[in-house]
Amino acid sequence: MVSVPFHALRLRSRCIVPKVLMRGNHALAEAAVRAGCRYYFGYPITPQNEVPEYMSERLSKLEDGVFIQAESEIASIHMVIGASMAGGRVMTSSSSPGISLKQEGISFLAALELPAVIVNMTRGSPGLGNIAPAQSDYFQATRGGGHGDYRTIVLAPNSCQELVNLTYKAFDLADRYRTPVVILGDGMLGQMMEPIALPPEVQIKKLPHKDWILTGAKGRPSRFIRSLLLDPFEEEEHNWKLMRKYERIIKEEVIWETSFGDDAKLMVVAFGIAARIAKGAIKRMRDEGLKVGLIRPISLWPFPYKAIKELTKKVRHFFVFEMNMGQMLEDVKLALEGNGEVHFYGRPGGIVLTPLEISRVISSYYYQKKLG
Amino acid sequence: MIEIDSELCKDCKLCISVCPHRLIESSDRMNQKGYYSASFIEKHPKKEGRKCTGCGLCAISCPEIAIEVYRA
Amino acid sequence: MKKIFSRPKSIKKTPFHYCPGCGHSILHRIIGEVIDEMNLQEKIIGIPPAGCAVLAYLYFDIDMGEASHGRGAALATGMKRVLPDRVIFTYQGDGDIAAIGTAETIHAAARGENFSTIFVNNGVYGMTGGQMAPTTILGQATTTSPGGRKQRRDGFPVNLSEMLAIAKGSAYIERTAVNSPANILRTKKAIAKAFRVQMEGHGFSLIEVLSPCPTNWKMEPVEACKWIDEVMAVHFPLGVLKDITGDKRDAH
Numbered sequence: 035m036v037s038v039p040f041h042a043l044r045l046r047s048r049c050i051v052p053k054v055l056m057r058g059n060h061a062l063a064e065a066a067v068r069a070g071c072r073y074y075f076g077y078p079i080t081p082q083n084e085v086p087e088y089m090s091e092r093l094s095k096l097e098d099g100v101f102i103q104a105e106s107e108i109a110s111i112h113m114v115i116g117a118s119m120a121g122g123r124v125m126t127s128s129s130s131p132g133i134s135l136k137q138e139g140i141s142f143l144a145a146l147e148l149p150a151v152i153v154n155m156t157r158g159s160p161g162l163g164n165i166a167p168a169q170s171d172y173f174q175a176t177r178g179g180g181h182g183d184y185r186t187i188v189l190a191p192n193s194c195q196e197l198v199n200l201t202y203k204a205f206d207l208a209d210r211y212r213t214p215v216v217i218l219g220d221g222m223l224g225q226m227m228e229p230i231a232l233p234p235e236v237q238i239k240k241l242p243h244k245d246w247i248l249t250g251a252k253g254r255p256s257r258f259i260r261s262l263l264l265d266p267f268e269e270e271e272h273n274w275k276l277m278r279k280y281e282r283i284i285k286e287e288v289i290w291e292t293s294f295g296d297d298a299k300l301m302v303v304a305f306g307i308a309a310r311i312a313k314g315a316i317k318r319m320r321d322e323g324l325k326v327g328l329i330r331p332i333s334l335w336p337f338p339y340k341a342i343k344e345l346t347k348k349v350r351h352f353f354v355f356e357m358n359m360g361q362m363l364e365d366v367k368l369a370l371e372g373n374g375e376v377h378f379y380g381r382p383g384g385i386v387l388t389p390l391e392i393s394r395v396i397s398s399y400y401y402q403k404k405l406g
Numbered sequence: 407m408i409e410i411d412s413e414l415c416k417d418c419k420l421c422i423s424v425c426p427h428r429l430i431e432s433s434d435r436m437n438q439k440g441y442y443s444a445s446f447i448e449k450h451p452k453k454e455g456r457k458c459t460g461c462g463l464c465a466i467s468c469p470e471i472a473i474e475v476y477r478a
Numbered sequence: 479m480k481k482i483f484s485r486p487k488s489i490k491k492t493p494f495h496y497c498p499g500c501g502h503s504i505l506h507r508i509i510g511e512v513i514d515e516m517n518l519q520e521k522i523i524g525i526p527p528a529g530c531a532v533l534a535y536l537y538f539d540i541d542m543g544e545a546s547h548g549r550g551a552a553l554a555t556g557m558k559r560v561l562p563d564r565v566i567f568t569y570q571g572d573g574d575i576a577a578i579g580t581a582e583t584i585h586a587a588a589r590g591e592n593f594s595t596i597f598v599n600n601g602v603y604g605m606t607g608g609q610m611a612p613t614t615i616l617g618q619a620t621t622t623s624p625g626g627r628k629q630r631r632d633g634f635p636v637n638l639s640e641m642l643a644i645a646k647g648s649a650y651i652e653r654t655a656v657n658s659p660a661n662i663l664r665t666k667k668a669i670a671k672a673f674r675v676q677m678e679g680h681g682f683s684l685i686e687v688l689s690p691c692p693t694n695w696k697m698e699p700v701e702a703c704k705w706i707d708e709v710m711a712v713h714f715p716l717g718v719l720k721d722i723t724g725d726k727r728d729a730h
Contacts, residue, residue, distance in 0.1 A: 073556065073559065073560060075556065100559040100560070102555065102559070102589075104552070104585070105581050105582065105584075105585040106581060108549070108552075108581075108582075109549070109552045109555075109581065109582050109585065110552075111552075112545065112546070112549035112552030112553050112556070112582070113552045113553070113555050113556035113559075114556060115543075115545070115549075115552075115553055115556065116525075116543070116545075116552065116553030116554060116555060116556030116557035116558075116560075117556035117557060117559060117560045118556075119543040119553070119556075119557060120523075120556070120557045120560035120561045121560065122556075122560040124556070138546055139546070139549075142544075142546050146544065248523050248541040248542070248543050248557070249523075249541065249561060249564065250520050250521040250522060250523055250540075250541055250561075250564045250565075251519060251520055251539070251540055251541050252520035252521065253520075256519075256538075256539050256540050256541050256542075257541055258535035258541065258542040258543065258544070259542075259543045259544060260535060260542075260543075260544035261544060262532055262533070262544060407479060414493055416497075416498035416499075417498060418498040418499035418692075418699035418700075419499075419698070419699060419700055420499060420699055420700060420703065423700045423703075424658070424659055441498070460482060462482060462483050463659045465483040466483075466659045466662050466663065467504075467658075467659055467662065468504075469494065469496065469498070469499060469500055469501075469502075469503030469504045469507075470493070470494060470503060471485045471489065471503075471507050473483070474481060474483060474484045475481070475482050475483035476479040476480065476481050476482065477479065477480055477482050478479055478480075
């Protein structure tokens with residue numbers, strides 16, 4: 035199994051590693067292909083159109099590459115299901131309203147235990163909303179908009195490089211656990227351009243053999259893949275089986291990052307692009323002597339509850355900053371279990387603050403709480 | 407000659423309706439599922455010299471694959 | 479005495495759960511016969527619908543993958559693109575394909591996706607208790623068209639196969655029935671030809687099969703079969719709607 039450890043590329047980037055300047059959407063598509071993805075089914079929706087556009091070009095140049103612009107987001111998620119049943123590494127991408135359309139399919143992927151990567155470049159919502167960046171799909175991603183007791187692994191990058199790293203890793207996670215993985219990005223990450231170190235190409239032939247896929251019953255008994263279990267006892271056991279898998283994922287796959295945490299009096303909690311903006315704000319505030327730190331969940335599911343709770347040994351004040359009306363906020367409160375004080379500042383609808391603007395909001399709260 | 411698996415039969419009567427020699431009738435015995443299954447009456451005294459030709463129309467019509475057909 | 483008719487190898491010995499006189503049972507068997515005769519058991523993958531035939535994998539001894547309601551054509555597209563040398567078929571009811579699944583089916587046909595669809599048309603939503611379907615004809619009573627389908631309230635029925643024949647990617651579209659031995663044999667030939675059309679890479683193939691639903695039509699099976707001839711086939715005429723191969727020979 036080939037998997038690029040999260041930190042490895044960052045270390046390498048301190049050496050002379052060739053980098054390309056790439057737009058986030060293009061970079062994640064390239065990372066997917068290098069991770070062995072040969073099947074992409076998508077549909078146009080801003081702000082992720084560059085993903086199907088890139089894939090249409092890139093996959094057409096590969097002998098075994100398949101690109102289909104489907105007739106809808108519903109059709110594309112079901113093409114993902116078919117291709118995954120047949121054993122392929124497969125991806126789809128969309129943005130908020132399109133991801134809503136895919137929810138039944140995602141529930142099916144989880145129930146059928148099929149690997150797949152689903153990319154959401156979040157936009158202003160609800161409804162048609164707008165095409166500006168937002169983070170208002172946190173609930174949809176982590177609580178599922180689909181029916182039933184299931185989880186998907188949710189990874190939230192905050193830079194183009196991380197978008198590449200996490201997309202690349204997502205295919206391994208999906209295969210390893212036979213589960214769908216959501217890359218929760220946003221319109222800004224998709225559109226911005228940064229220097230990227232691209233990961234190496236996976237050798238598809240060397241990937242582990244899948245002994246459960248549908249290929250025609252040659253040399254073996256026929257098999258079927260289904261999620262209909264009319265007997266409630268069987269359906270219950272299937273749910274417990276999924277839970278046991280999710281428990282393994284919770285134990286092994288939590289990812290988060292802490293910055294400036296050692297002497298912080300106030301910890302900002304943010305994910306994705308909001309965390310990137312917060313990092314800039316925290317640098318400014320540190321320059322002015324404010325003791326502010328950041329904890330950044332990178333896996334939104336499984337969520338780093340323990341890591342946040344750990345902080346309460348040293349820190350009492352938490353400042354949740356998200357580009358929504360308060361979604362990750364609920365997980366932070368769950369993590370704190372009543373310890374500490376949580377303040378929430380959110381901007382929905384596609385508003386993107388600058389680091390200066392958010393630093394003023396955080397500083398104001400810092401002084402208001404007399405933390406200086 | 408045909409053999410009808412009476413336990414598979416659901417008494418849809420399609421075989422009865424297609425047999426050109428009228429050699430299939432509903433039995434007066436219920437099977438396990440509660441159906442009066444179809445039965446082949448070649449040995450029945452009242453059949454007046456009609457013989458099964460092994461045409462297979464009954465088996466082709468049977469939804470339950472309950473009929474096997476033999477031909478000389 | 480030689481046995482000339484018995485259960486196909488690719489149909490398991492499990493007794494069907496379908497109603498007495500149901501078309502699904504007959505169709506399953508003849509598909510199994512085609513799979514046996516064309517030696518496809520090791521390379522065929524089926525996609526059952528949401529509907530009475532949702533449990534088709536209990537009866538067919540082949541690889542099968544479940545689709546959510548209506549999306550069989552999308553699954554088949556994804557699957558066939560990954561495994562172009564296998565034979566992929568969807569098995570869909572009239573609600574599955576001509577209501578919720580219409581977009582996926584039309585676009586698969588338009589793209590000329592190289593799989594086959596068996597469209598089981600019994601004019602109702604069978605599994606859910608006999609509601610009106612896109613192919614319920616005017617005047618036909620169902621649980622959601624009490625007193626009979628009325629044009630003003632319920633609109634016209636849908637002739638999906640005729641629509642699909644227009645799609646440039648459709649290679650072979652035929653409408654048959656399973657209400658008589660002659661029609662059953664014709665259906666079997668049509669299915670075999672659809673698989674051959676797929677294997678030769680001509681494009682999308684679809685066989686629409688008029689099928690009795692005695693329970694929801696509230697008729698005896700023999701009466702239901704007559705109703706197909708006398709009423710249903712008038713609105714859904716049997717015959718070849720499209721055939722780009724021009725091939726008149728039997729598939730095997």
